[in-house]
Amino acid sequence: MDFTSLTFTDVSKNFQRRRALNKVSLRCEAGEIVALLGPNGAGKSTLLSITATLLEPSSGEVRYGDRLARSSGPELRGRIGLLGHDLYLYPELTAEENLQFFGRVYRLPDLSNRIEAALARAQLTDRRGDLVSGFSRGMRQRLALERALLHQPRLALLDEPFTGLDDAATAALRRRLATLRETGTIVLLTTHDLETIDGLIDRAVLLHNGRLVAIESGEGSLRDRYRRLTAVGT
Amino acid sequence: MKKLFLVLLLADAAMLAYAPVLIVNAPYEATMGLVQKIFYFHVPSWMAMFTSAFVCGVASFFVLFTTRKTADRVGAAAAELVVVFGLIGLITGPLWARKAWGVWWQWDAKLTSALILWLIFVAYLLLRRYGGAGSEKLAAAVGLFGTANVPFVYWSVNVWRTMHPTTAVVPSLQPGMRGPFWFCALAFLGLYVVMLTLRVRLENRRAELETLYLAVED
Amino acid sequence: MTFLQTVWLVTRKDILIEARSREIFFTTLFFAVSCVLVFAFGFVREGKPVEDAAAGILWIAIAFSGTLALGRAFERERQSETLRALLIAPISRPALYVGKLVGVLMLLAVVELIVVPLVAVMFQAALFEHALLMLGLLVTGTIGFCAVGTLFAAMLVRARSRDVLLPVLLYPITIPVIIAGVRGTAALLQADVDLPMARAWLSMLVFFDVMFITLALWTFEPVMTE
Structure with missing residues (x-):
């Protein structure tokens, strides 16, 4: 199944008396990079988990194209790529084995070529046989990103993809995200690094206390606009 | 619905109030003496406990396979009542055992x-x-697993115990005891329904x- | 991909990791041996084990070390949240459950391969007299214990206090398995061997396995979505 849009309609999530998400509505189109900004505990990870079908909203719905997660099952999950904060890599396996395992789990055709390309993009071709436990945070981050995108998902959910990356790797990731846009992938990413994504993303939205506010494009840098919005105390 | 509950509440209160009278007037058991009277509350509390375990199992099924929110409340309330009625049984049981077998705890099936x-x-x-x-x-x-486990527990403990048979002490019911016993059983089940309803209502309010x-907040 | 292919993928990954670190194997084995020793002090009097001690000690060692192995096997999937990665992968979730179950079972099989002869030697227990029945009890008992344990350990990955909650939930539910294992083994070890009794326990274990594997396959999906 394929889909070219992602629609949130009044998505709320409560944990007992705490409201993590409050009637979030958002629509993303294919080829769009949307940044999810906001302070810690604003509900960004909750929203990503719900989008990845790992968490069910308390009310409201998420539609992938015109389908709901509940009725789509594994097929839909196979079209989503998730880079989590904890990277989802087995430290006891080598870089190549990690990619191999997940590639097989996703039933990818032409796996060895894909792995070659992924290792090259992660700049880990010469470290392919090394255990992930020996990798630095930046190397793990690069590998984890390639793992999440190995199956060319229609929807890429990236939680803090720039963490631990040096300048060269950051530039590479920016290029990678631009190619994702060209291939019509919907990208939803969270970050605190406003300078890095300024000019790259199509749209930014702010999550604050579980509510969603759009950051209008306009005067000034992204950081200025972000500051203005948070200062008002929405 | 509320009226029905009120009727049940009053009827059950009356039954529980009258139960001691019936129990006192029931025939005096020769070997066990006064302790035999425990039986009128002991067995009904087990009955309430097993009913509650079954209710919790069914509610758990609905929690897992449907999105009904009340199922979870019923399950939690039923589990609590399993523990409460079970506690009554577990306290009155040893009292009986002390008189019947001379020990507080008997590994009776x-x-x-x-x-x-x-x-x-309790784990739940x-x-x-x-x-x-x-x-x-x-x-x-x-x-759900706990309720599905009941037959296995029952069977395995029974076979385990019958390998070293103990003398059966549970007396067969004399005719005069039967009436008060079933009266008490009914009263306890009524009490169970009342408590479950109240508990679920409390959860609903919460x-x-x-x-x-x-x-x-909004 | 067929169900069995997925199962094998998950199991093979676990074997590969375990073969590399051997952490769960060594800790579980050592723990099982410690259990045997600790209980030996309670049940050996004047150099002679009390009646049925060997059967009891063997199954306690299996249950305790099994809990340890189950906890560790899922702690590994929690460390970098790889369980989440597997849950959003387009695989059937019951296959994931079976894959993890098979992995734990293989590990415990190796541990038992060492612990069972050890108990036989230390307590002069004729565990190999009726080898086939004994094997049947061990296999079905371990499967029953792990079938429930794998589901509970998997769901507790996202719970707080998971380390204490696993044994708290697992032991009461698997008491029938322990009783059947201990009594079945004891029936084979006692002076006048009671074969019908051992067979009765074996068949109860088979029923238990069928019942709880079915239930676990059925509940794994709803339990793993929050």
Whole structure:
């Protein structure tokens, strides 16, 4: 199944008396990079988990194209790529084995070529046989990103993809995200690094206390606009 | 619905108030003496406990396979009542055992399997209490597994015990005892239904309160 | 991909990791041996084990070390949240459950391969007299214990206090398995061997396995979505 849009309609999530998400509505189109900004505990990870079908909203719905997660099952999950904060890599396996395992789990055709390309993009071709436990945070981050995108998902959910990356790797990731846009992938990413994504993303939205506010494009840098919005105390 | 509950509440209160009179007037058992009277509350509390375990199992099923919110409340309430009625049984059982066998605890098949079942539902409550957010669903799996486990527990404990047979002491019911016994059983089941309803109602109120809190925040 | 292919993928990954670190194997084995020793002090009097001690000690060692192995096997999936990665992968979730179950079972099989002869030697227990029945009890008992344990350990990955909650939930529910294992083994070890009794326990274990594997396959999906 394929889909070219992602629609949130009044998505709320409560944990007992705490409201993590409050009637979030958002629509993303294919080829769009949307940044999810906001302070810690604003509900960004909750929203990503719900989008990845790992968490069910308390009310409201998420539609992938015109389908709901509940009725789509594994097929839909196979079209989503998730880079989590904890990277989802087995430290006891080598870089190549990690990619191999997940590639097989996703039933990818032409796996060895894909792995070659992924290792090259992660700049880990010469470290392919090394255990992930020996990798630095930046190397793990690069590998984890390639793992999440190995199956060319229609929807890429990236939680803090720039963490631990040096300048060269950051530039590479920016290029990678631009190619994702060209291939019509919907990208939803969270970050605190406003300078890095300024000019790259199509749209930014702010999550604050579980509510969603759009950051209008306009005067000034992204950081200025972000500051203005948070200062008002929405 | 509310009226029905009120009728049940009053009827059950009257029954429980009248039960001691019936028990006093029931025939005096020769070998066990006065302790035999425990029986009128002991067995009915087991009955309530097993009913509650079954209710919790069914509710857990609905928690896992449907999105009904009340199922979770019924399951939690039923599990708590398993523990409460089980506790009554587990306290009155040893009192009986002391008189009948001269020891406080006897590894009697019924007492042992009831203890195991009781432990399962204590575990259910522990998981809900200490498992953190989202543990309701996990507890439902325990409830479902616990209820499915009843026949296995019962069978295995029975066979285990009959390998070293003990003298059967549970007296067969004399005709004069039967009436008061079933009266008490009915009263306890009534009490169970009353408590379950109240407990579920309390949870419903609590959920309402939560939504009100959330609405105020909005 | 067929169900069995997925199962094998998950199991093979676990074997590969375990073969590399051997952490769960060594800790579980050592723990099982410690259990045997600790209980030996309670049940050996004047150099002679009390009646049925060997059967009891063997199954306690299996249950305790099994809990340890189950906890560790899922702690590994929690460390970098790889369980989440597997849950959003387009695989059937019951297959994931079976894959993890098979992995734990293989590990415990190796541990038992060492612990069972050890108990036989230390307590002069004729565990190999009726080897086939004994094997049947061990296999079905371990499967029953792990079938429930794998589901509970998997769901507790996202719970607080998971380390204490696993044994708290697991032991009451698997008491029938322990009783059947201990009594079945004891029936084979006692002076006048009671074969019908051992067979009766074996068949109860088979029923238990069928019942709880079915239930676990059925509940794994709803339990793993929050």
